Amino acid sequence: MSGVELEFRHVSKRYAGGGAAAVEDLSFTVPPGQICVLVGPSGCGKTTSLKMVNRLIEPTGGEILVDGENVFDKDVIALRRGIGYVIQQVGLLPHLTVGQNVAVVPRLLGWSKDRQQQRATELLGLVGLKPGTYRDRYPAQLSGGERQRVGVARALAADPPLMLMDEPFGAVDPIVRERLQNEFLRLQEQLAKTIVFVTHDIDEAIKMGDLVAVMRVGGKLAQFAPPADILASPASDFVARFVGADRGLKRLSLTTLRDLELQPAVTGRPGDSAAEARERILADPFPYLLLVDQDGRPIGWVDQREIPPSGNLNEQMAEAESPVLGLRTTLKDALSQLLAADVMAGVVVDENERVAGLVTVEQIAAALRDQPAARG
Amino acid sequence: MAGHLDDLVGRTLQHIWLTAIAVGIGFLISFALAVLAIRRRSTYGPILATSDILYTIPSLALFAALVSVTGITLLTVEIPLTMYTLVIFVRNMTAGFDSVPPDVLEAASGLGYTGMQRLWRVEVPLAVPLIVAGLRLATVSTIGLVTVSSILGDSFGGLGFFILEGYRRSFPTELYFGAIPSILLAVAADLLLARLQRRITPWTHDAEPVPA
Numbered sequence: 117m118s119g120v121e122l123e124f125r126h127v128s129k130r131y132a133g134g135g136a137a138a139v140e141d142l143s144f145t146v147p148p149g150q151i152c153v154l155v156g157p158s159g160c161g162k163t164t165s166l167k168m169v170n171r172l173i174e175p176t177g178g179e180i181l182v183d184g185e186n187v188f189d190k191d192v193i194a195l196r197r198g199i200g201y202v203i204q205q206v207g208l209l210p211h212l213t214v215g216q217n218v219a220v221v222p223r224l225l226g227w228s229k230d231r232q233q234q235r236a237t238e239l240l241g242l243v244g245l246k247p248g249t250y251r252d253r254y255p256a257q258l259s260g261g262e263r264q265r266v267g268v269a270r271a272l273a274a275d276p277p278l279m280l281m282d283e284p285f286g287a288v289d290p291i292v293r294e295r296l297q298n299e300f301l302r303l304q305e306q307l308a309k310t311i312v313f314v315t316h317d318i319d320e321a322i323k324m325g326d327l328v329a330v331m332r333v334g335g336k337l338a339q340f341a342p343p344a345d346i347l348a349s350p351a352s353d354f355v356a357r358f359v360g361a362d363r364g365l366k367r368l369s370l371t372t373l374r375d376l377e378l379q380p381a382v383t384g385r386p387g388d389s390a391a392e393a394r395e396r397i398l399a400d401p402f403p404y405l406l407l408v409d410q411d412g413r414p415i416g417w418v419d420q421r422e423i424p425p426s427g428n429l430n431e432q433m434a435e436a437e438s439p440v441l442g443l444r445t446t447l448k449d450a451l452s453q454l455l456a457a458d459v460m461a462g463v464v465v466d467e468n469e470r471v472a473g474l475v476t477v478e479q480i481a482a483a484l485r486d487q488p489a490a491r492g
Numbered sequence: 493m494a495g496h497l498d499d500l501v502g503r504t505l506q507h508i509w510l511t512a513i514a515v516g517i518g519f520l521i522s523f524a525l526a527v528l529a530i531r532r533r534s535t536y537g538p539i540l541a542t543s544d545i546l547y548t549i550p551s552l553a554l555f556a557a558l559v560s561v562t563g564i565t566l567l568t569v570e571i572p573l574t575m576y577t578l579v580i581f582v583r584n585m586t587a588g589f590d591s592v593p594p595d596v597l598e599a600a601s602g603l604g605y606t607g608m609q610r611l612w613r614v615e616v617p618l619a620v621p622l623i624v625a626g627l628r629l630a631t632v633s634t635i636g637l638v639t640v641s642s643i644l645g646d647s648f649g650g651l652g653f654f655i656l657e658g659y660r661r662s663f664p665t666e667l668y669f670g671a672i673p674s675i676l677l678a679v680a681a682d683l684l685l686a687r688l689q690r691r692i693t694p695w696t697h698d699a700e701p702v703p704a
Contacts, residue, residue: 207593207598210593224609270603
């Protein structure tokens, strides 16, 4: 089921005993099929706002409408089963296998055993976990990244039109996070769910959001706009400060390698004639030949000076490695990985891990220069 | 000799029976109390304190005192035995429920488990390791205590009958005849329950983290 509209209407939350509001007069609308990221410093009420949608927290004022219906008029259990929910610590049930975890909501909804299993298999495949390998494992046997994938699969199990994701990729290292983000965006292109996504990381907000709600302490909405607008014209000093002085650099998160004209790589396969390969690489300004396997997947670089005048190329010649980037990697992530690896060019691969081309630091710098200047 | 063996089997069965009643009823009462303590936090302190105080009453005094109320009946044996299991069960069960990670509880609620479904399908299974730890302790301690009930007469006491007889007649062999099977019974029950726990909680072992 694809997304539905979600609307916050003057939503407030005050805790008993007075004090400042946790959320104050929050109003915004997320159109069907869009990702709305709630971002802000800790204590800004972003998680509280998220949990009011599935009524883990009850607001003290206002309405939340899902597809035009007020969530407070609905049966709370039915409401929750109809909304996908992913949390930071994932919250997988430790005593259930991966397959059973994914099928939790279908089971609560009374689906048949066969249908539950079928759905679990389908979803594990969808999030990139081989069902045969993972279905019968327990959560304790998974890596952090695998757990997060299972968490996403579980949220998708009953095909809810709306998903709530509370720092869903928060508990993994940056490289894994980047990959999970990219995969999730690819999934979302097919699924077109309406998603509320909470993060404290402005870079993640800019990358993941169709719309970004910047919140400030006290649960006030500071700005609600597409990420490009927030970067180009922050509504207030607070937003400008929160986004950071490097707004121009952050705009690199809005563009992915897909949008860039990649440079062709001079490639060779093990077994190819060295003399011929040498001739080709000497004719190219870039001094390294990219060795690929029979399927076109990268193996490593060969320095043109190391290529013998006769004989064949072989795998032992490959040495220096450089980052392998996906087409969905943002320019910002690509730049940071190239700089971290201290190389001038990275290999870009397509969905099948085959070489699509090269990206260089200069290219990314050029893209940065071509951007319309940010105001303010 | 055959007579002795019949006696031993009969007394052992009685020992098991007296233990099972106390542990079973104690388990059920404690379970209700533990769920109450977890759901209504204000009751947590009083429930634990009460079970603690009950545990401090000397068993010999309690058996003797109850005779004037309930006579020499099964009830007189089982009330103290059951009471002494409460402190073990309540502590282990509340610890078991408290050990369920908060993110798991929140995820379960967010996914749409009702309160009862969450209790039975999430909290109880995850509390099993500590609940069974309590069960082992309560069983072993009750098997020991059953012997004391032999002071209520020949109809009770399980293997304790031989111990008391041996003492009265200053006949060490009979004393061993009661004590050793009682110890073996406790060890066997403990091992059996430990195996049971491994079987019903497959997620707690073979949980070797697999590298990504």
